[in-house]
Amino acid sequence: MSQEIIKILKETGAFLEGHFLLSSGKHSGGYVQCAKVLRFPDKAEKVLKPVVEQLKDVKIDKVIGPAMGGVVVSYEIGRQLGKESLFTERKDGVMELRRGFEIVPGDKVIIAEDVVTTGKSTIETKEALEKLGAEVIGVACIVKRVREDIGMPIYYAVDLNIEVYDSQVCPICSTEQELVKPGSRDMKK
Structure with a gap:
């Protein structure tokens, strides 16, 4: 199944190969831009179906995705599971649940992400939701790239082990291939 997911990511231009500057300041030879696959509803359904299969017997009240x-991803997982879909967003650099969205204390929630690379936005979202009384039961994503334990189960469609390098020792830099910053998050300060 994961080969089929990778094929869809490549066909839609979501799986990129080259020389990338990540928001952490590190470099990589691969990058996944899930917005490219999510623009096609039928493909979004396909790449998230394996994740939904993993979640079908998990007690979930709400699916919540950090913007953007x-x-x-939250919407599509919620649609397939028949669950309410919400999102968090940053206000003054802090992840919050806004727009009149509500958590009932004790709500069992799954965080929905496109790609989990470092777990930073997932952990920020978890902390924001727990302050509201939610019980975060895990994170669901299309692509798992994180190698460290982020303190919760990860349900994913594909696990990609794309090498990441410190900028001072990046072997791709010696090829003179252009360095591109494809992500949306500001650079780590």
């Missing part, structure tokens, strides 16, 4: 990357 998790909004469409």
Whole structure:
């Protein structure tokens, strides 16, 4: 199944190969831009179906995605599971649940992401939701790239182990291939 997901990511231009500057300041030879696959509803359904299969017996009240990357993923997972879909967003650099969205204390929620690379936005979202009384039961994503334990289960369609390099020792830099910053998050300060 994961080969089929990778094929869809490549066909839609979501799986990129080259020389990328990540928001962490590190470099990589691969990058996944899930917005490219999520623009096609039928493909979004296909790449998230394996994730939904993993979640079908998990007790979930709400699906919540951090803006921007998790909004469409949250919607599609919520649609397939028949659950309410919400999103968090940053206000003054802090992840919050806004727009009149509500958490009932004790709500069991799954965080929805497009790609989990470092787990930063997932952990910020978890902290924001727990302050409201939610029980975060895990994160669901199309692509898992994170290698560290982020303190919750990860349900994913494909696990990609794309090498990441410190900028001072990046072997791709020696090829003179242009360095591109494809992501939406500001650079780590």
